[in-house]
Amino acid sequence: MNLTREVLMQIWIPLLLYLAVVIYIGLYSSKIARKEKDFLGEYFLGRANFGGFVVAMTLVATYVSASSYLGGPGAAYTQGLGWVLLAMTQLPAAYVTLGILGKRFAIISRKVRAVTLIDVLRERYDNNPIVVWLASLGAVIFLMVAVVAQFVGGAKLFQTLTGLPYLWGLLLFGGVVLVYVTWGGFRAVVLSDVIQGVVMFFGVILLIFMVFYKAGGTYNAMQTLGKINPELLTPFGVKNFITIPWISSFWILVCIGIIGLPQNALRAMVYKDSKSMHSAMIIGTIVVGFLMLGLHLVGVVARVIIPEIPKGLTNDTIIPLLALNLLPPWLAGLLLAAPLAAIMSTVDSQLILVSSAIVKDLYLNYINPKADQRKISRLSMLFTALVSLIVILFAIKPPSLIIWINLYAFGGLEATFFWLIILGLYWKRANAPGAIASILVGVTSFILLSQYWKRPFGTHPIVLTLVLGFIAFYIVSLLTKPPKEETIRKFWGA
Amino acid sequence: MGQGGFREDPRYAQTRKEVIVVLVLLIANILWWFIFAYGLGSKPPQEYSYVLGFPAWFFWSCIASLIVFSILVVLVIPMFFKDIPLDSESEGGERG
Numbered sequence: 001m002n003l004t005r006e007v008l009m010q011i012w013i014p015l016l017l018y019l020a021v022v023i024y025i026g027l028y029s030s031k032i033a034r035k036e037k038d039f040l041g042e043y044f045l046g047r048a049n050f051g052g053f054v055v056a057m058t059l060v061a062t063y064v065s066a067s068s069y070l071g072g073p074g075a076a077y078t079q080g081l082g083w084v085l086l087a088m089t090q091l092p093a094a095y096v097t098l099g100i101l102g103k104r105f106a107i108i109s110r111k112v113r114a115v116t117l118i119d120v121l122r123e124r125y126d127n128n129p130i131v132v133w134l135a136s137l138g139a140v141i142f143l144m145v146a147v148v149a150q151f152v153g154g155a156k157l158f159q160t161l162t163g164l165p166y167l168w169g170l171l172l173f174g175g176v177v178l179v180y181v182t183w184g185g186f187r188a189v190v191l192s193d194v195i196q197g198v199v200m201f202f203g204v205i206l207l208i209f210m211v212f213y214k215a216g217g218t219y220n221a222m223q224t225l226g227k228i229n230p231e232l233l234t235p236f237g238v239k240n241f242i243t244i245p246w247i248s249s250f251w252i253l254v255c256i257g258i259i260g261l262p263q264n265a266l267r268a269m270v271y272k273d274s275k276s277m278h279s280a281m282i283i284g285t286i287v288v289g290f291l292m293l294g295l296h297l298v299g300v301v302a303r304v305i306i307p308e309i310p311k312g313l314t315n316d317t318i319i320p321l322l323a324l325n326l327l328p329p330w331l332a333g334l335l336l337a338a339p340l341a342a343i344m345s346t347v348d349s350q351l352i353l354v355s356s357a358i359v360k361d362l363y364l365n366y367i368n369p370k371a372d373q374r375k376i377s378r379l380s381m382l383f384t385a386l387v388s389l390i391v392i393l394f395a396i397k398p399p400s401l402i403i404w405i406n407l408y409a410f411g412g413l414e415a416t417f418f419w420l421i422i423l424g425l426y427w428k429r430a431n432a433p434g435a436i437a438s439i440l441v442g443v444t445s446f447i448l449l450s451q452y453w454k455r456p457f458g459t460h461p462i463v464l465t466l467v468l469g470f471i472a473f474y475i476v477s478l479l480t481k482p483p484k485e486e487t488i489r490k491f492w493g494a
Numbered sequence: 495m496g497q498g499g500f501r502e503d504p505r506y507a508q509t510r511k512e513v514i515v516v517l518v519l520l521i522a523n524i525l526w527w528f529i530f531a532y533g534l535g536s537k538p539p540q541e542y543s544y545v546l547g548f549p550a551w552f553f554w555s556c557i558a559s560l561i562v563f564s565i566l567v568v569l570v571i572p573m574f575f576k577d578i579p580l581d582s583e584s585e586g587g588e589r590g
Contacts, residue, residue, distance in 0.1 A: 081549065081552050081556075084552070084556055085527070085531050085552070085555060085556060088527060088555070088556045088559065088560070089527070091523065091559065091560060091563060092519070092520050092523050092563070095516060095519065095520075095567055096516065096520055099512065099513065099515075099516030099519075100513060100516055100517075102509050102512055102513050102516075103505070103508075103509050103512065103578060103580060104505075104506060104509040106580045107503070107505060107509075107580050107582075110580055110581050110582060111582050217547060218546060218547025218548055219544065219547030220547075221547070222544070222547055222548060222549065226539060230538075230539040230540070231539070233539045233542065233549050233552075234535060234539055235531045235532065235535040235536075235551060235552075235555075236535075244532065248528070251524055255520075256520075273577070273579075273580060274575070274576070274577045274578050274579075274580065275577055278571050278572070278575050278577075281567060281571060282564075282567050282568055282571060285563065285564060285567050286564045286567075289560040289563070289564065290560065293556060293557065293560055297556075426513075488500075489500055492500075492502055492503060492506070493500050493501065493502070493503060494501045494502065494503045494504060
């Protein structure tokens with residue numbers, strides 16, 4: 001985009017201010033961490049004592065990623081209202097994640113003094129090293145790859161909109177994330193998520209008013225869309241792209257299945273009491289629903305205001321384009337902070353999780369169980385910084401292997417964790433061999449299906465993947481020995 | 495399962511109830527979404543009726559569902575969810 005120097009300056013001021021606030025949060029959180037005796041519990045879990053509003057916002061911000069701000073509205077621009085219908089399968093995300101894992105998950109994680117999600121799984125599956133290694137490696141690989149992809153998205157956004165060279169955008173953006181996550185740990189992640197969630201929420205309100213005002217009200221907007229292409233007004237998308245079995249499988253992929261994303265499941269461990277969980281369910285549901293409806297609807301109506309995407313840009317930039325076209329530059333800068341916030345708040349949770357998997361789940365369990373507090377705290381921060389640095393380096397010029405793995409990251413995480421968590425909590429007979437079988441069958445079938453059978457029976461591959469993962473888990477568990485009685489007592493006993 | 499004699503954590507009965515409530519809410523949500531979207535939206539767009547400027551199927555399945563289920567969550571949670579302690583009694587809230 002060709003913007004004048006003056007306009008660029010006005011865009012940059014709110015953006016830089018925003019980044020400065022996030023860094024400050026990192027500093028503030030590190031001061032709290034210093035005072036804490038239980039370093040690991042604070043650095044990786046924030047001592048699990050967050051209130052309802054904070055839990056709701058961190059869940060929302062972690063969940064709402066680049067795709068909700070860039071890819072999603074871009075697809076809505078092309079496909080029309082049918083894509084909003086697809087996005088609305090995410091409305092229950094908050095009450096489903098918190099409600100199905102439920103208080104039982106919080107009770108158990110306190111019983112076994114878990115600091116990570118994998119701590120819970122390790123205890124539940126009789127300390128089986130294969131389960132721990134598979135789950136940890138699954139988390140490390142899939143999450144790191146997903147972070148690379150989000151970094152690439154963030155830097156590209158800087159580049160298209162402000163003309164800042166890709167590398168500089170990446171270093172600025174990645175550098176800020178590295179600093180606040182490394183310094184402040186999980187508390188910094190959660191607190192910055194709250195700010196980022198609020199920025200996103202008000203950003204969407206502003207966008208909705210702006211597009212409908214510009215398009216001459218809802219009725220005119222819809223009528224103009226109908227004239228462009230009547231298919232934009234149907235639930236089926238353009239040329240019947242959104243078929244019923246396919247859209248219905250999004251209830252599995254982006255609603256129920258997200259319980260299997262470790263960064264989401266972890267958030268069901270960190271509320272301080274029952275009351276916080278209740279209010280997090282309410283606030284989370286309203287905010288997620290509003291963001292999803294608003295962002296995608298704005299993407300649809302954008303078609304009326306910007307009938308064609310300018311040359312050199314893609315549909316993905318429709319929201320930032322709208323902001324630049326319709327708002328004074330300083331406000332546009334503030335709005336551009338919103339997709340940036342969406343990316344940062346997703347990436348930070350994933351980075352801290354990767355670091356916890358390496359330090360807490362692998363190093364302390366298998367390599368050096370006797371490490372002392374000081375060593376642990378140094379290592380935790382070192383690994384958080386190192387992981388962030390590696391990810392930034394990969395994002396400079398992403399190797400094709402990473403691009404390839406990223407296609408399977410979301411589904412791969414669900415295939416790895418979904419049944420381990422659900423059956424571990426609600427089925428006494430679930431055991432380690434079953435868990436191993438479920439991970440192996442799930443991940444392999446997701447990759448193979450995505451390549452060779454893209455819409456099995458008209459659905460998204462995740463549906464058949466989870467069915468196969470369940471069957472493997474069930475049969476192998478029944479064919480092998482039940483878990484130790486001690487484990488069952490620990491998890492179910494009074 | 496041959497584990498006679500051990501007493502289940504008394505809080506689990508309540509957690510089971512809460513999970514069922516969430517599942518019922520989820521199923522209602524899916525049905526609402528599906529019935530309005532395809533019940534009202536399957537005819538040709540020329541025959542659509544409109545609510546507040548939006549095609550009726552869209553208004554009911556996307557906009558109204560957000561409002562209705564937000565209200566339901568607000569009503570249902572205080573009704574069925576109980577304020578139970580999360581820490582184990584034996585360890586008396588050391589971590590919280």
